[in-house]
Amino acid sequence: MASFDVKAYITGAKCLEPGGPVCHPGDAVFVGTDGQFYNPQTESPIAAPVKNTNIEFHVDKRGGTENIVLPAYLKSARIWLVADGESLVFSAHVDGGNLFMDMPSATTDATDPNHNRRFSFVEFDSNPDELYANLSFVDWVSLVLGISLKTKNGTEPQTIPGLMKDSVDNICKAVQELGGAWAGLCIKRAEDQQTLRILSPNLNNSLHQDFIPDYYDKYVNAVWERYINTQDDGNCHKVDKGHEVKCQVDVGTQNLTCDAGTPNQYLKPTTADIWGCDSGPFKIDGNDEISKEIVSRISASFVRSTLLLDGGDIQPSVGMAKYYNPGGDYPTNQYSRIVHEHLINGMGYAFAYDDVNPVGENAAGVLKSPDADTLTVYVGE
Structure with a gap:
């Protein structure tokens, strides 16, 4: 300073x-x-x-x-x-x-x-x-x-x-190097170009409602195709909540249906839903603890792009080393990735459900x- x-x-x-x-x-x-x-x-x-x-x-x-x-x-x-x-x-x-x-x-x-x-x-x-x-x-x-x-x-x-x-200047530099809308997340003071802050996609989208609106579309479609209901248990996404809750995409409604004793249904998320973790299928009404657990796990897996990885059919099971699709082709939350790279031991909240982790992490x-x-x-x- x-x-x-x-x-x-x-x-x-x-x-x-x-x-x-x-x-x-x-x-x-x-x-x-x-x-x-x-x-x-x-x-x-x-x-x-x-x-x-x-x-x-x-x-x-x-x-x-x-x-x-x-x-x-x-x-x-x-x-x-x-x-x-x-x-x-x-x-x-x-x-x-x-x-x-x-x-x-x-x-x-x-x-x-x-x-x-x-x-x-x-x-x-x-x-x-x-x-x-x-x-x-x-x-x-x-x-x-x-x-x-x-x-x-x-x-x-x-x-x-x-x-x-x-880290603040280095995170700013990293998002600017991504180019496009990502570069605009770094806010500098006009007079002296001091880095004031780096906004998350979530906050930027809540302010302007237009942060790369189709960013996750292809990934969401691929996930929905992966977990479409073919009556094949191998295509079943399982949310580990102390016990497994099975989730599949219904061919007719195109909703993700999770059987936790009673069916919980979730719409296909938009990019804005994934940025914020609290709208569309991720909006939680009331005090339904089962729904809270399911939503937190599914939301985190979209933010971190882990649903199509080996082992990604059970959430959370893929560890921190595979979060944010290192070296892969899937879109991911680059802000969260970069923030974690600049955190000693990688620890700190970079999105709402960052506390969803496998045991021991x-x-x-x-x-x-x-x-x-x-x-x-x-x-x-």
Whole structure:
């Protein structure tokens, strides 16, 4: 960084009953510099900036640290980091009597107050039973981050080293070398050509709805042909969920039907569905746990292009070394591939279901412990 001057913010949902199953949207809070939770104050139905400097933690020198103690447990929490001495602009609004936080996003809109900032976040959940944390590059890459988790029992800390030195510029260069729409994922500051961030296809598509719209079409068609229902069990895609759930494409409806006791049917996905992992056949309604398991596995196998590989008929079974079709002809998520190549040990979330892995692998770089003491976030260049 030109000047190592980092500011941090912590946001999350405060559970009124610690350990309870639900944290309501109206419980959105910051952790304040006074060690207490701060609830944004607004009555506006339109997003209004949060004006409170007591939510901003400051590390102003290389090798510096800032120790923060949570007042209580937080759900769906984020630790936000912003470089170069800049501050992040957060907003809040009221809807139906509940207060909602409007989080900073890596938009391509030059008028957005956070557009010229370099910022990232780490996700975590805490409750009396467990602390869970991960690096997230699902939407964009902007800062070099790593995390470690120390436990109270004195065992060796769990560590996810994160991105390599100079990764942000190197990831930018790699997507630019792909050319075409991929090159546009790297966003630079107009004045000095500083790399601000590299957007994921998912975020780019949600902003513009046109990121290579036919990119996966031939692959999807080939997968559907591979798993068409011929009554031949060899053409059956099996989702390993502790037990096998058999899935086949129905000749008549052209839907993927997965027999998990009762038939679950899924439409043929579009490229946009695969980028986002949450639309079309991958949209999950309600709390159907079986469907969640099936969707996560099928979605991950499309993103990583593993469905036509040897062993790809059971998901997840193909390991990290074969993700993203190395040396093959199939289209794949090049952003996720490149991000993982720049992660030490390949570990960190680069798409929504990166936590779908064969037993013994941890591509998502998840840390968790029932005996957590300290979560440390490292920020580098």
